[in-house]
Amino acid sequence: MRSHPRRFPVWFFTILVILPVLVLAGVGMKMLFLEQQRLQEQTLSVHERSLEQSAERLRERMERLRDELIFQLQSLPASAKDEALMELQRSHPLVRNVFRVSEDGKVLLPKLGIYLDPETEQFLSRYEALFADRVEWFPPQAETKSFSRYKRAPPELLSEWRPWQWADRDSLLLYVSVGGQAEVVGVEIEMSALYARIDVWLRSLSISAGGVDLALLDRRDRVLVATGETENRSGELSTEMGALLPYARLAMYPQAPLEEGLSDAFLYVAGSLGLMLILCILGGTFGLTAWVNRSRKEALQKTSFVSNVSHEFKTPLTTLRLYSELLLEGRVKDPEKQKHYLQTMRNESERLARLVHNVLDFSRLEMGRSRLQAVPLCVNDHLLAVVERVQERFTELGMCVCLPEEQGWGFADPDAVEQVMLNLFDNAMKYASEGGVLRIKIQKSGDHLAVSFEDEGPGIPPSEQTKIFNAFHQVDMSITRESGGTGLGLHISRRLAREMNGDLSCHSDKTGCIFVWRIPVPPEEKS
Amino acid sequence: MNVNMLKFYGWMSVGLSLLLGNVWAATTEHLIECKVELERGVLEADQQQTAVVKVSLLADAPPQDAERPPVNLCIVMDYSGSMQGNKMEQARQAALEALSRLGAQDIFSLVIYDTHVETLIPAGALKDQRRARELIQSIRPSGNTNLFGGVSQGASELRKAVGDHAEGMVHRMILLSDGLANVGPSSPGELGRLGTSLQKEGISVTTIGVGIDYNEDVMTSLSQRSDGNTYFVENENDLARIFNEELGDVLSVVARNVRIKINCPENVKPIRSIGRDATIRGQSVEVDFNQLYGSQERFLLLEVEVPATAADIELPLLSAAIQYRNLFSEQDETQSLALNAQFSKRADVVQASYNEAVGKDLLLTNNALAKEEAITLYEQGDQKAAVELLRRNQQLLIQGNEYFSVPQEEITAEVNNLELRSTQLEEEGLNTKNRKLLRTEAEQTKSQQRTKSSWFK
Structure with missing residues (x-):
C-alpha cells in the first residue's frame, strides 16, 4: 500500500487568515466611513460658507445699485419732476418705467386719459392694484434709512423696494417718498438688465469661489441666470437672497456633489481595496498551503529515502556478512561454491559502492560541488565498458543488450557519462527485466547526440513520467515495493546530463519505455 | 441680371467704397439732412382723416481727411457643440477678418459661450494682434447655449469702455449663434428687454443667425430693440462676407445718440409709429436711434389723426426736434423742423400731392x-x-x-x-x-x- 501525506485544505488556512483580516477590515471600513463623513461635513461647511459669502457680496452689489437709484429719485428737481423722471427712463438701463403718484393717490405720471404706447399701458395694468390703492404703498416694514454715502440725502427718506408678481413672472418696483411728503416717485426695474448684471457678477463670484457653478433660481426653481449647467445636477446648496430679491435664492453646484451616506467614489475605493485584500488573502493562503504541503511531502520523501537507503544498504551487507561468516567458519568446502559465494560478495559490494556513489553524487549536486570536466569521448567505448561491468547481472536477469552500430562522439565528463549509463542500466534491470531486450541507439541530431535506451518493460504511467526525475521519487513509494533503489538514480542522471549541456527525457507507452539522452557533440564535430 | 443682383452689387460698391480706409472726406456743416414730409402734401378738406408723416434723417458720406470714430467692438460667439465643423471654422475666419479691419484706436473683445461663458479676449486696445489671432484659432465647440450669459458678458466687456472717454466711440456687439438659447432667460421678450436696456447704454447688438436651428424671434428682438442689424446666414461660407459688411456699417457711423422728439398740437393726435417702436404719450412722440451710418437714411413713419379742416387753411401738424452727437465735430447738434398741412376739396390736387x-x-x-x-x-x-x-x-x-x-x-x-x-x-x-x-x-x-x-x- 502506498501511503500519501495528509494535505492541509485551503479552506483551513483561509479561515485561519481571513477571520482576523475581516475584523481588521471591518474596523478599517468603519473608520474610513467616519472619516468620509467628517470630510463631507467639512466640505459642506466650506461650501455653505462660500455660498453665504457669494450671496452677501451679491446683496451688497444689489444694495449699492438700489441706493444709487434711491439717490437719483430723491435728487429729482422739485420742478419739472416728470421730465426728469422721463429722462431717467430714457437713459437709465435699469429703469423700465417711471411713475409719480400724488398725495391723494392720483397717478400723475404716466399721464392718464391720453394715448399711451402699449408698453406704458401694460405697465399701468401690471401694477393696477397698487395704482388703484388696493394695496398699501408703504407696508409697516418699509425701510426708513439715511444714506451715509450720499450726504445730501434727507434722513427721513421713506423707500420701498417692492417685489411684484404678474403673469407668473417677478418684477421689482422702487419708489420713495421724500421729505415727509406723501407724494411717491418711483421706477420699475428693467429685470432683464438686472439679471444681465447679476449674471456677470455671478460669473466673477463663481471664479472667486473656485469655479463652482452658481445660479439664481426663482420661487418655482426656474433658472433666472446661471454660470453653467444646472439641469440634472445633484448636491445643490442654496440660500435665500433676502429682502432685495425675496422671491429668489442663490444656488451653488459644487463640482464634486455632496452625497448622503457613502459616495460612489468611496464605495469604489473601499470595494477595490476589499477586493485586493481578498485576492491577497486567497493568494497568500494558496501559497502557504502549497508551501506547507510541499515541505511535508519533502519531509516524508526524506524519511522514505532514509528507510530505502537503510534497506538498500542492509540487503548487501546481510549477504556479505552471511557469506563471509560461512567462508570463515569453513563450512563450505566445495571450491565452486566458494567461488560463487565470493563472486556474490563482490557483486554485493559493487552494488553497495554504487549506492554510496549515488548518495555522494546527489549530495555533491545538491551542495553545488559538482566539478565536471567535459572532454571529447567515444560514447560507444564507454557503453561497451559499462555493459561489460554489468553484463553478468544482465545475464542473470536474462536480459539482452543490443549495442548501437553507429559510432557517436560526445563532449562530456567520462565519469559522469558512465554514472548516467549505470543508472539507466540499473533502471532497466529493475523495471524492465521481464522485457528481455534493451536496445541502445545513437543518432546525431544537430549539435547533439541522441542516445536512446529502449526497453520492452511495462512502461511508465503518463502521470508518473514527469515525476520519475524528482529526487526520492519512485513509482511505488511503499516500503514493501518489489524493486529496490533510493529514488535518486534518474534524478542524478538528468542533473548530470543537464550540467553537461545535454538532457535526459522519457517517453513511454504500454510497449515499453524510451530514455533519450542528449549529449553535446565535441566543438570540432559541430557543423 | 435681375434687380436683386443689381441692388446687391450697388450696396456692395457703396460698402466697399466706405471700407477702403479709416480716413474720410471733410466735415460739412450739415452732416445730417433732416426732413419732415407728408405722404400727401395736400389733405382732403372738411373731413377727419389719418395722415402719414415721415421724419427722415439722411447722413452724408463720412467727411474726408477726418479720422473715423474709434470702435468698441465685442464679438460674442456661440461655441456650443452644434457649431462643430465648418461653421466653427468659418466663424473663426470671420472673427479674424473683423480683427484685421480694426486699428490701434479701436477696442476689441471676444466672448465665447456654450453652457459656460468665457471672456477669451478682454476689452482693450489691440496691442498684440498675434496673440488675439492665436486665441481665436484655439476656439473649439462644446456644450449648450447660454446666449443670455454671452450677451451679458459681452455687454460687460463693452461697458468697460462706455464712459467719459468713450463719448465719441461706436459700441457694437456682434452676436453669432446657431442654436436655441437654453440656459437662463431665453424668450424673445426677455432678450428684447435686454436689447432696450443696452440701447440706453449706447450699445447695439447685431445678431447673426447661422443655419436653420437658431431662434430668429430671439435674435431679431435683441437686435431690433438695441438698434443693431440682423442677419440670417444659411450657408456658413457667407459668414466672412456678412462680418465684412457689418464691419463696414460699424466703421461708417457718423452720428450717435440720435433722438427724434415730436410734438403735435392739441387737435392733432399721434396714433402709431409704423414699423418701429416709439414712445407715444399724448401729443408727444419719441424715437431713439443708437447711431446713424454714413450715406444712410433712417426715418420714422408716424400716423396721425387730423381734424376736419377747411380748404386753404394751413394747419400746423407737428414740430420735430432732432438731436444727435456728431462724431466728427464731437459736438451735440440739434435741428428743429415744423410741418403744416394744406387742405383742398379737389381730389386731383390731393392726388397730385402724393409724395x-x-x-x-x-x-x-x-x-x-x-x-x-x-x-x-x-x-x-x-x-x-x-x-x-x-x-x-x-x-x-x-x-x-x-x-x-x-x-x-x-x-x-x-x-x-x-x-x-x-x-x-x-x-x-x-x-x-x-x-x-x-x-x-x-x-x-x-x-x-x-x-x-x-x-x-
Missing part, C-alpha cells in the same frame, strides 16, 4: 408688417389666409408702383420676392428656413438696415 418717396417707404414698411402677420396667421393654423395676405400685399405693391411716375426698383424686387415667398408658403408651408427668411426680411426692412444682402443670393 412718392414717402409712399415707397410706407409701402415697403407695411409689406414688412404683413410678412410678420403672415407668420402669425400661419402659426395660428390659417395657411390660406397667410398666403392670401402675402399675395394681397404683392398686388398693393404692384398697384403702388404703377402709381409712381417711374417704377421703383426696390418695389419691383420686393414684388418678385413676395411671389417667391407666397409660393413657398403655399407649397412647402412655413418651414424653419422660410420662417427665418420672412422674419429677417421684415426686420431688416423695418429697421431700415443698410446691408440686406443675406437673402439676395
Whole structure:
C-alpha cells in the first residue's frame, strides 16, 4: 500500500487568515466611513460658507445699485419732476418705467386719459392694484434709512423696494417718498438688465469661489441666470437672497456633489481595496498551503529515502556478512561454491559502492560541488565498458543488450557519462527485466547526440513520467515495493546530463519505455 | 441680371467704397439732412382723416481727411457643440477678418459661450494682434447655449469702455449663434428687454443667425430693440462676407445718440409709429436711434389723426426736434423742423400731392408688417389666409408702383420676392428656413438696415 501525506485544505488556512483580516477590515471600513463623513461635513461647511459669502457680496452689489437709484429719485428737481423722471427712463438701463403718484393717490405720471404706447399701458395694468390703492404703498416694514454715502440725502427718506408678481413672472418696483411728503416717485426695474448684471457678477463670484457653478433660481426653481449647467445636477446648496430679491435664492453646484451616506467614489475605493485584500488573502493562503504541503511531502520523501537507503544498504551487507561468516567458519568446502559465494560478495559490494556513489553524487549536486570536466569521448567505448561491468547481472536477469552500430562522439565528463549509463542500466534491470531486450541507439541530431535506451518493460504511467526525475521519487513509494533503489538514480542522471549541456527525457507507452539522452557533440564535430 | 443682383452689387460698391480706409472726406456743416414730409402734401378738406408723416434723417458720406470714430467692438460667439465643423471654422475666419479691419484706436473683445461663458479676449486696445489671432484659432465647440450669459458678458466687456472717454466711440456687439438659447432667460421678450436696456447704454447688438436651428424671434428682438442689424446666414461660407459688411456699417457711423422728439398740437393726435417702436404719450412722440451710418437714411413713419379742416387753411401738424452727437465735430447738434398741412376739396390736387418717396417707404414698411402677420396667421393654423395676405400685399405693391411716375426698383424686387415667398408658403408651408427668411426680411426692412444682402443670393 502506498501511503500519501495528509494535505492541509485551503479552506483551513483561509479561515485561519481571513477571520482576523475581516475584523481588521471591518474596523478599517468603519473608520474610513467616519472619516468620509467628517470630510463631507467639512466640505459642506466650506461650501455653505462660500455660498453665504457669494450671496452677501451679491446683496451688497444689489444694495449699492438700489441706493444709487434711491439717490437719483430723491435728487429729482422739485420742478419739472416728470421730465426728469422721463429722462431717467430714457437713459437709465435699469429703469423700465417711471411713475409719480400724488398725495391723494392720483397717478400723475404716466399721464392718464391720453394715448399711451402699449408698453406704458401694460405697465399701468401690471401694477393696477397698487395704482388703484388696493394695496398699501408703504407696508409697516418699509425701510426708513439715511444714506451715509450720499450726504445730501434727507434722513427721513421713506423707500420701498417692492417685489411684484404678474403673469407668473417677478418684477421689482422702487419708489420713495421724500421729505415727509406723501407724494411717491418711483421706477420699475428693467429685470432683464438686472439679471444681465447679476449674471456677470455671478460669473466673477463663481471664479472667486473656485469655479463652482452658481445660479439664481426663482420661487418655482426656474433658472433666472446661471454660470453653467444646472439641469440634472445633484448636491445643490442654496440660500435665500433676502429682502432685495425675496422671491429668489442663490444656488451653488459644487463640482464634486455632496452625497448622503457613502459616495460612489468611496464605495469604489473601499470595494477595490476589499477586493485586493481578498485576492491577497486567497493568494497568500494558496501559497502557504502549497508551501506547507510541499515541505511535508519533502519531509516524508526524506524519511522514505532514509528507510530505502537503510534497506538498500542492509540487503548487501546481510549477504556479505552471511557469506563471509560461512567462508570463515569453513563450512563450505566445495571450491565452486566458494567461488560463487565470493563472486556474490563482490557483486554485493559493487552494488553497495554504487549506492554510496549515488548518495555522494546527489549530495555533491545538491551542495553545488559538482566539478565536471567535459572532454571529447567515444560514447560507444564507454557503453561497451559499462555493459561489460554489468553484463553478468544482465545475464542473470536474462536480459539482452543490443549495442548501437553507429559510432557517436560526445563532449562530456567520462565519469559522469558512465554514472548516467549505470543508472539507466540499473533502471532497466529493475523495471524492465521481464522485457528481455534493451536496445541502445545513437543518432546525431544537430549539435547533439541522441542516445536512446529502449526497453520492452511495462512502461511508465503518463502521470508518473514527469515525476520519475524528482529526487526520492519512485513509482511505488511503499516500503514493501518489489524493486529496490533510493529514488535518486534518474534524478542524478538528468542533473548530470543537464550540467553537461545535454538532457535526459522519457517517453513511454504500454510497449515499453524510451530514455533519450542528449549529449553535446565535441566543438570540432559541430557543423 | 435681375434687380436683386443689381441692388446687391450697388450696396456692395457703396460698402466697399466706405471700407477702403479709416480716413474720410471733410466735415460739412450739415452732416445730417433732416426732413419732415407728408405722404400727401395736400389733405382732403372738411373731413377727419389719418395722415402719414415721415421724419427722415439722411447722413452724408463720412467727411474726408477726418479720422473715423474709434470702435468698441465685442464679438460674442456661440461655441456650443452644434457649431462643430465648418461653421466653427468659418466663424473663426470671420472673427479674424473683423480683427484685421480694426486699428490701434479701436477696442476689441471676444466672448465665447456654450453652457459656460468665457471672456477669451478682454476689452482693450489691440496691442498684440498675434496673440488675439492665436486665441481665436484655439476656439473649439462644446456644450449648450447660454446666449443670455454671452450677451451679458459681452455687454460687460463693452461697458468697460462706455464712459467719459468713450463719448465719441461706436459700441457694437456682434452676436453669432446657431442654436436655441437654453440656459437662463431665453424668450424673445426677455432678450428684447435686454436689447432696450443696452440701447440706453449706447450699445447695439447685431445678431447673426447661422443655419436653420437658431431662434430668429430671439435674435431679431435683441437686435431690433438695441438698434443693431440682423442677419440670417444659411450657408456658413457667407459668414466672412456678412462680418465684412457689418464691419463696414460699424466703421461708417457718423452720428450717435440720435433722438427724434415730436410734438403735435392739441387737435392733432399721434396714433402709431409704423414699423418701429416709439414712445407715444399724448401729443408727444419719441424715437431713439443708437447711431446713424454714413450715406444712410433712417426715418420714422408716424400716423396721425387730423381734424376736419377747411380748404386753404394751413394747419400746423407737428414740430420735430432732432438731436444727435456728431462724431466728427464731437459736438451735440440739434435741428428743429415744423410741418403744416394744406387742405383742398379737389381730389386731383390731393392726388397730385402724393409724395412718392414717402409712399415707397410706407409701402415697403407695411409689406414688412404683413410678412410678420403672415407668420402669425400661419402659426395660428390659417395657411390660406397667410398666403392670401402675402399675395394681397404683392398686388398693393404692384398697384403702388404703377402709381409712381417711374417704377421703383426696390418695389419691383420686393414684388418678385413676395411671389417667391407666397409660393413657398403655399407649397412647402412655413418651414424653419422660410420662417427665418420672412422674419429677417421684415426686420431688416423695418429697421431700415443698410446691408440686406443675406437673402439676395
